[in-house]
Amino acid sequence: MRLKIYRRSAIGWLSALTFTLGSFGAVPPAIAQTALPLTPPAPSERFQTSEVRPFLDSVVGLDPRTGDVTLPLYRGRHGDGDVWFVLTESSDKKEAKALGINHAPKLANALGTAAVQSASVQNGMLNFEGTVDFSPVRILVPGPQGFPPAQFQPGAVGDARYSPLFTLGDGIVRNGSHVANATGLHDAIVNVDRNAGRVTLDQFFGFYDDELIVYLHQDASTRLVAAVEGSTFAPNLNAAPGLASNDEDTSAREAIIPIVNGPRGVNNPERQGLESALLGEGDPLNIIQEEPGDDEYSPVWDLHLVVWTDAAIAAGLRVRLTSDDGVVEAFETGLVVSGGDGPPNPSLGGLRAANAISNCPVTAEIRIRHGSRK
Numbered sequence: 001m002r003l004k005i006y007r008r009s010a011i012g013w014l015s016a017l018t019f020t021l022g023s024f025g026a027v028p029p030a031i032a033q034t035a036l037p038l039t040p041p042a043p044s045e046r047f048q049t050s051e052v053r054p055f056l057d058s059v060v061g062l063d064p065r066t067g068d069v070t071l072p073l074y075r076g077r078h079g080d081g082d083v084w085f086v087l088t089e090s091s092d093k094k095e096a097k098a099l100g101i102n103h104a105p106k107l108a109n110a111l112g113t114a115a116v117q118s119a120s121v122q123n124g125m126l127n128f129e130g131t132v133d134f135s136p137v138r139i140l141v142p143g144p145q146g147f148p149p150a151q152f153q154p155g156a157v158g159d160a161r162y163s164p165l166f167t168l169g170d171g172i173v174r175n176g177s178h179v180a181n182a183t184g185l186h187d188a189i190v191n192v193d194r195n196a197g198r199v200t201l202d203q204f205f206g207f208y209d210d211e212l213i214v215y216l217h218q219d220a221s222t223r224l225v226a227a228v229e230g231s232t233f234a235p236n237l238n239a240a241p242g243l244a245s246n247d248e249d250t251s252a253r254e255a256i257i258p259i260v261n262g263p264r265g266v267n268n269p270e271r272q273g274l275e276s277a278l279l280g281e282g283d284p285l286n287i288i289q290e291e292p293g294d295d296e297y298s299p300v301w302d303l304h305l306v307v308w309t310d311a312a313i314a315a316g317l318r319v320r321l322t323s324d325d326g327v328v329e330a331f332e333t334g335l336v337v338s339g340g341d342g343p344p345n346p347s348l349g350g351l352r353a354a355n356a357i358s359n360c361p362v363t364a365e366i367r368i369r370h371g372s373r374k
Contacts, residue, residue, distance in 0.1 A: 035168055037124050038074050038087065040100040053365040055292035056088065057100030060198060064366050067203035067214040067283075068190050073179070074197070076119075076126035081182050083131050086199065088216065088361035089175035089299055102292040102361060104299060106242075107173035110165060110252035115240035115300075116173055119166040126176075130161030132232050134184030140227050146278035147228075147260060154226035155187045158234040164219045164359050165237075165300075175299055175361060177218035177232070187230040188217060202230070203363065206256075206286045207322040212366040213291065219359035225303065228278070229358060237357045240300050244345040244353040246289060248296050255289040255348055256301035256358060257327050260339050261308050263318055270320040289324050289347070292362055299361040303354040305339025312336070324348060 040058045047059045047070075054062065061070030076083050089104040090096040096103035110116050117130045138155025164177040179186040179199060191200040203214040220226040221238035242251025262273030266281045277284040290297040306327060308318045312335040321327050328349040330336045338344075340354030 034090075034095040034098050035121070035170060035172075036087075036095070036099070036174070037121055037126065038072075038099060040098070041072060046100070051367055053367065054363060055102055055365070056361075056363055058087075059100075059363055061200070062214070062364055067205055067366075068200050069203055069214065069216070069363050070198050070200045072197060073192065073199040074126075074176075076128055077122070078128045078131040078181065081131075083128060083178050084180040084199075085176045085178045086201070086216075086218075087174060087176045088363075090172060091174075092172040095172060095174075102297065102299070104175065104292075104297055105295060106248055106252050106254070106298040107165060107175065107300070108171065108252075109242065109250060110173060110240045110300070111167060111171065113239040113241065114236040115163050115238070115252065116165045116167050117161055117163045117236070119168055121168065128162075128166065128178075130159050130163065130236075131181055132162055132178045132183070132186075132234075133157045133159065134181065134186060138187055138227060138230060140278070142278040142280075145261070145275050147274035148224070149228065149278060152224060152227035154220075154223050154233040155230065156184075156226070156232040158219070158232055158236065161236075162232075163234055163236040164232075165240075175359065177216075177359065179218075186218070186232065204229075204286070204360075205283045205366070206288060208288050208291045208362075208365075209324075210322045210326075213288070213362055214364050214366060215288070215360045215362045217358065217360055221357040225356050225358055228274070231358070234359070237300065237359060238355075240357060243302060243355070244304075244343040245302075246296055246345070246347040252298060253300045253302040253357065254296060254298045255304050255324070255345060255351075255353075256360065257287040257289070257304050257306055257321075257324060257348075257351075258284055259286070259306050259308070259321060259336075261313075262320065270318075272320045285320070287321060287324055287327060288362065291365075297362075299359055301358045301360050302345075303340065303356040303358060304345060304348060304351050305354050306331070306336045306351070307339045308336050309334065327351070 342353035
């Protein structure tokens with residue numbers, strides 16, 4: 001079948017690519033260090049360059065100028081049909097190392113909730129209880145200021161049991177977003193190598209602690225966020241515990257901080273924000289709270305929207321923010337306010353959560369800066 005996918009030239013709706021869905025190759029044999037019947041790329045295949053510091057050893061390609069990343073594509077089953085997925089995190093450290101993926105221990109805090117679906121190994125293949133309908137057409141029409149959009153519809157919708165998080169009943173939670181099945185393809189897909197079992201996915205640029213990073217946009221718990229990102233609408237994610245909390249013992253989440261009304265202008269070095277992104281100027285350049293390697297890291301991102309005040313804008317104080325500390329300082333001095341109406345997050349100085357989750361695994365730190373998107 002053929003599916004039109006909206007591929008971003010900013011955030012994801014400006015140009016269209018058409019892909020043909022077919023067979024993508026076989027799953028490699030199992031390895032001993034994990035219960036999953038999957039094998040990561042060989043060390044000789046791993047991506048290495050001075051321009052990029054990958055967090056995932058399973059990365060086999062990454063363009064530092066576009067952010068596009070190439071990862072292993074794994075085949076599983078749902079009912080009588082094939083599903084194809086990428087694996088990016090495990091709550092178990094040994095398994096994460098064996099598979100070349102991020103260690104995210106906080107994911108285990110979501111066990112027993114609807115945010116984690118059950119899976120099993122049958123005939124040497126993962127079998128999932130839930131999957132995704134990729135047939136809807138994504139719609140994203142910018143509003144007068146770009147954001148919020150005038151019209152939106154996610155291009156993929158998870159079924160009643162789908163979540164990218166899954167467990168085999170062994171106390172370990174993995175993050176394995178479905179990216180293809182008989183209904184179509186994920187909107188972030190750029191290219192597929194069927195023979196090699198590889199998929200190239202679009203990513204967003206953002207910031208962690210003043211450093212440029214790139215991250216996937218795979219799933220979201222609200223229709224609005226899924227449509228804006230070009231990700232799968234997966235409402236079960238919102239059952240992950242830890243709204244407005246970064247507590248590694250109880251929360252499965254960490255914060256992501258999108259700036260709503262940052263500076264605009266394609267060539268403006270201070271450019272940032274959802275308004276700018278929806279107007280086609282580049283990625284929103286969101287800020288994350290933790291990165292892979294930290295015990296508090298999680299790909300389950302708790303949205304905390306930030307809005308510059310009219311007074312700060314009039315005084316010429318609006319700038320690009322690149323760290324959570326910078327956001328907290330701006331919030332505490334009254335330059336920005338919360339854009340969400342959820343509970344205050346003590347780890348962010350009381351900035352309020354927005355009651356929405358985005359599943360966005362961080363794949364790499366970029367050590368160079370190019371063009372107007374940064």
